[in-house]
Amino acid sequence: xxxxxxxxxxxxxxxxxxxxxxxxxxxxxxxVRHFPILEDDEQGEARLVGIVSDRDLRAVDSPHPSARPDVxxxxxxxxxxxxxxxTAHPDDAAEDVAAWLREYRxxxxxxxxxxxLVGIVSxxxxxxxxxxxxxxxxPSSVLEVEVGNRPGCLAALLQTLAQHGLNVSQLTxxxxxxxxxxxxVRVNTIDAPxxxxxxxxxxxxxxxxxxxxxxxxxxxxxxxxxxxA
Amino acid sequence: xxxxxxxxxxxxVLERSPFGSSHPFRAERGALTRALLEACGALHQDExxxxxxxxxxxxGAVHEQAYLEALxxxxxxxxxxxxxxxxxxxxxxxxxxxxxxxxMRAADATVSAAELVASGAAQRAVHLTGGLHHAHRARASGFxxxxxxxxxxxxxxxxxxxxxxxxxxxxxHGDGVQGIFWERADVLTVSxxxxxxxxxxxxxxxxxxxxxxxxxxxxxLPLAPFIDDAGYLAxxxxxxxxxxSAFGPDVIVLQAGADAHWRDPLAQLSLSxxxxxxxxxxxxxxxxxxxxxxxxxxxxxxxxxxxxxxxxWARLWARLAERELPDELPETWRRAWGERLGVSLPxxxxxxxxxxxxxxxxxxxxxxxxxxxxxxxxxLTPLWRRED
Numbered sequence: 181x182x183x184x185x186x187x188x189x190x191x192x193x194x195x196x197x198x199x200x201x202x203x204x205x206x207x208x209x210x211x212v213r214h215f216p217i218l219e220d221d222e223q224g225e226a227r228l229v230g231i232v233s234d235r236d237l238r239a240v241d242s243p244h245p246s247a248r249p250d251v252x253x254x255x256x257x258x259x260x261x262x263x264x265x266x267t268a269h270p271d272d273a274a275e276d277v278a279a280w281l282r283e284y285r286x287x288x289x290x291x292x293x294x295x296x297l298v299g300i301v302s303x304x305x306x307x308x309x310x311x312x313x314x315x316x317x318x319p320s321s322v323l324e325v326e327v328g329n330r331p332g333c334l335a336a337l338l339q340t341l342a343q344h345g346l347n348v349s350q351l352t353x354x355x356x357x358x359x360x361x362x363x364x365v366r367v368n369t370i371d372a373p374x375x376x377x378x379x380x381x382x383x384x385x386x387x388x389x390x391x392x393x394x395x396x397x398x399x400x401x402x403x404x405x406x407x408x409a
Numbered sequence: 410x411x412x413x414x415x416x417x418x419x420x421x422v423l424e425r426s427p428f429g430s431s432h433p434f435r436a437e438r439g440a441l442t443r444a445l446l447e448a449c450g451a452l453h454q455d456e457x458x459x460x461x462x463x464x465x466x467x468x469g470a471v472h473e474q475a476y477l478e479a480l481x482x483x484x485x486x487x488x489x490x491x492x493x494x495x496x497x498x499x500x501x502x503x504x505x506x507x508x509x510x511x512x513m514r515a516a517d518a519t520v521s522a523a524e525l526v527a528s529g530a531a532q533r534a535v536h537l538t539g540g541l542h543h544a545h546r547a548r549a550s551g552f553x554x555x556x557x558x559x560x561x562x563x564x565x566x567x568x569x570x571x572x573x574x575x576x577x578x579x580x581x582h583g584d585g586v587q588g589i590f591w592e593r594a595d596v597l598t599v600s601x602x603x604x605x606x607x608x609x610x611x612x613x614x615x616x617x618x619x620x621x622x623x624x625x626x627x628x629x630l631p632l633a634p635f636i637d638d639a640g641y642l643a644x645x646x647x648x649x650x651x652x653x654s655a656f657g658p659d660v661i662v663l664q665a666g667a668d669a670h671w672r673d674p675l676a677q678l679s680l681s682x683x684x685x686x687x688x689x690x691x692x693x694x695x696x697x698x699x700x701x702x703x704x705x706x707x708x709x710x711x712x713x714x715x716x717x718x719x720x721x722w723a724r725l726w727a728r729l730a731e732r733e734l735p736d737e738l739p740e741t742w743r744r745a746w747g748e749r750l751g752v753s754l755p756x757x758x759x760x761x762x763x764x765x766x767x768x769x770x771x772x773x774x775x776x777x778x779x780x781x782x783x784x785x786x787x788x789l790t791p792l793w794r795r796e797d
Contacts, residue, residue, distance in 0.1 A: 319496075319543065319550040319584060319610030345500045347493075369501050370543070370551040370581065370609040371433055373674055388607065392674055 183277055184270035186309035187291050187299035193218045196229060196258035203257045204237045214288040216297055217261050228290055228297055230261030235287075267292045268301055278306045317349050321372035324388035325379065327361045334363065337384065341367060344378060362387065415730040416531040417452060418522045419443060420460040423515060423538040427508035427554060433675075434552040435714040436511075439537035441746055442722040448739035449723070451732040458525060458534070463517040463560070470567070471559045471589060473547040480554060484509030496549035512554035515539055519557035520564050523705045526660055527569040533696075533704040533729050537722055540664045540709030542583040543610060551581065551610060559589045561705055562662055566595050574658035574699070575599065576649070576692050579666025579709040580676040582613025582629070586664075592621040597628065597656040599649055601641075603669075603676050604631035615785050618792070625792025628652050630782055633774040634677035637766055638684030640775025641669070645691060647782035653695050655793035659703065661696045665689055666709025667721040671764035675712045679771060682717065682760045686724045693728055704729070715752045717760075724758070734758055 193216045194203060203215065217230040239246050240253055240260065251259050268277050268289040277289060281303060288302040327333045341348060350366035369375060376391035419439070426436040446452035468477060479495045482488075483504045492498040515538055522534035542558055543551030558575065565571045574597045575590070577583035583600040590596040598619075605611040619627035630648055632641065653661070669688070671679040680688070696704045706729065711718035727734045736758045743754045 316605060316611035319545075319548075319612075321609040322607060322611070347499075366611065368499060371501065371675060372609065374433070389677060 181274040181309055182270065183268050183272045183274055183291055183301055184299070186274050186305045187268075187270070187301040188305055189299045191216065191290070191297060191300045193226075193297060194232075194257065195219065196261065197256045199254050200237060200240055200251070200257050200260065201253040203232060204253075207234060207237065214290075214300060214302070215257075216265070216290040216300065217257065218297065225295065226297070227295055228265055228267070228292060230258070230263040231265045231288075231290060232257055232261045233287055236260050236262065265290060269293065270298060274301075274306055274309050277301055278303075278310065281306070313350070313352055316366075318368065319370075320349050320366040320368050321370060321375075322388065323365045323367060323372060323376060323379075323386065325363050325365060326385040326387065327363050329359055329361050333361070337363065337365070340379065340382060340384070341365070341375075344375060346375065414456075414531045415533040415535065415726075416456055416458045416522075416525055417443065417726070418458050418460060418518045418525070418534060418536045420514060420518060422511060423460075423518060423536075425511050427505060427511040427515075428503055428552070429505050432503070432552075433712055435712075435718075436538050437750065438711060438714050438718045438722070439708060441715070441750070442537055442719045442726070444746055445719050445723050445738065445742050446726055448742035449734050451723070451727055451730070451734055456730070458521065458531075460514060460518045461521045461524065463513065463520055467520065467560050467563060468513075468516070468555070470563050471546065471556055472544075476547040476549075480509045480512075480549070495547065496545075499549075501552055502549040502554060508554060512541070515541065516555045516557040516560050519561045519705070519707055522707075523561035523564050523660075523662070526703050526705050527565055527571065532702050533706065535706045535726060535729060537708040539707035540579065540666060542577055542579060542586050542664050542666075542709065543581070544585045545588055550585070553585065556585045556589065558583075558586050558662060558664060558707060562586070562590065562596055565660055565662070565705075566593075571659040572657065573597070573660055573662055574653050574656055575662045575664070576653075576695075577601070577664040577666075577709075578669065578688050578692070579664050580668040580673065580678055581609055581666070581710060582611075582631070583664060584610045584612045587612075587617070587627050587629075590623065591619055591627060592623040593619075594622045594626050596623075597626050597652065597658065599628040599630075599652055601630045601645060601649070602632065603678050604633060606631075607634050608676055615781055618789060625789050626656075628785060628789060630778070630785065632678065632778050632781075635679050635767065635770040636774035636778055637679045637764070637771040638681055638687065640771060640778055641678070641680055641684060642687060642691070643775065644778035644782040645688065647779055648786045649691070650695060650698075651786050652789065652793070653699050655790070658700050660700055660705060661692065661703065662705045662707075663689075663692050664707055664709045665692075665722070665725055667711035667718045668709070668713075670711070670713060670717040670721065672713040672717050673711065675710070679764045679766055681763055682720055682724075685717075685721050686728070689721075689725045690728055715750060716755050720755060720758055720760070 291299040346367040376386040380391040519539035525531040525534040541553035544553035544556035577600040
């Protein structure tokens with residue numbers, strides 16, 4: 181998954197000369213926490229020169245130890261912006277960016293394609309994207325199956341499910357021990373215990389749900405379906 | 410003043426499963442329960458109402474035409490190329506000749522029950538083989554082809570102008586009904602179920618609250634496996650009564666699936682027979698408080714089909730019709746139906762065996778459920794404040 185797929189593209193950028201007071205008002209109005217700051221270079225091209233966060237703004241005229249007594253709310257935002265700016269590229273992996281945010285201890289990364297600002301990526305964007313594999317796509321039951329960590333083990337499980345006429349809509353893994361993989365599979369049936377029972381009888385170790393005990397001794401003498409007038 | 414009347418809607422066709430006799434969905438559960446009630450003297454001939462024929466236009470208001478056509482063609486044995494796209498021809502909803510007719514008769518029966526209540530012919534009406542809450546607008550799912558509940562709710566709201574609170578205590582999330590009324594403010598859907606993280610169909614998370622005009626009018630209470638009677642009821646009480654009294658329904662539609670029972674082979678909650686009975690009782694009390702007792706009641710899931718289900722639904726009927734049931738179940742019923750179904754039927758109304766509960770698991774599930782119920786109530790209460 182790439183940054184370009186998860187980033188916020190409607191990014192609001194400001195100029196470095198905007199007074200801090202106005203920046204704070206704009207941030208409140210637009211309900212965001214970061215503004216990338218753009219300034220034209222000699223060729224007249226907009227360049228990213230800094231970033232300001234709600235925390236930087238709150239440090240102005242504040243009793244907090246991090247306060248900046250030298251700065252006034254009428255000063256330009258240039259006086260408090262953070263520079264240089266940590267950035268991401270649209271083709272960075274979203275998973276990597278999640279780690280960088282922790283590493284740099286920042287709340288957002290502007291996304292630059294070359295010198296051009298194309299978006300901004302923040303934890304809510306990443307959380308939504310990274311939680312996607314757990315989202316429910318279609319009506320399905322969960323099976324948790326132990327699968328050996330060897331070539332073909334997972335293929336065999338999927339083959340078995342296919343033979344039972346089941347469609348797999350999701351597949352995730354939690355690999356606690358190196359020798360055993362535990363796969364979480366979502367299949368399109370309400371009757372997961374029966375599937376678990378069938379898998380168990382075929383030699384699989386099913387951790388969830390508890391398999392049904394035996395092929396149900398279902399009475400076959402119930403009324404048959406007939407044509408109804 | 411006339412006595413409040415409770416009617417049972419029934420028809421011989423309803424004894425058949427749309428999917429035939431080797432499928433786990435047991436349509437005979439309704440007939441088995443009815444026979445038990447008759448043997449106990451708790452259901453009289455004049456309390457059984459016939460099924461009225463459904464208005465086709467109602468079907469079109471709930472299901473997409475392309476799906477209905479696929480369902481009918483498949484049921485007639487004609488070739489349907491994209492059957493699986495419509496959820497047909499799967500292991501849950503195999504294609505069986507005539508299935509569409511059985512499914513539509515079940516829908517007729519639930520709509521008939523709704524009309525009995527809307528017209529005032531009955532205060533409460535019951536259809537035990539209804540409750541097919543997994544059927545979506547354009548997709549069969551989880552043993553359900555036609556969403557009889559949605560049809561009944563559509564009839565009550567659009568034709569009769571009533572506000573409907575739908576309460577679904579089946580162990581599975583009522584996804585079909587919730588989806589069909591997702592953007593409607595005149596239908597409150599409430600589903601209490603085992604969490605989708607561990608059970609079919611996967612949806613029913615607490616943050617599913619409806620959208621557009623219907624924002625706040627879908628309520629979900631997902632529960633962890635192994636929750637017991639006390640945990641379930643405490644969470645239910647922390648959310649459902651507030652939701653219903655804030656909404657102010659004219660009628661409650663109850664999907665009374667019996668699969669939250671500890672013996673149910675398809676799910677993992679740990680309610681006892683008494684617990685299930687208490688849950689039904691809660692909803693009946695709420696109907697008394699909110700809407701003069703008016704209720705449309707269906708069955709639903711319940712796959713411990715011969716032991717838990719007939720006892721649960723017989724007790725449900727006894728509550729609705731204000732009857733007493735003997736603890737010792739009639740030998741005539743046990744013999745006749747035991748032989749017919751090839752199973753051994755229970756001797757007593759109240760179960761002798763109780764679930765073997767792991768105290769830590771039930772405690773954790775209860776504590777979690779109460780937290781979820783309070784969160785959902787806190788989040789939705791501001792949305793329930795009506796402008797008018």
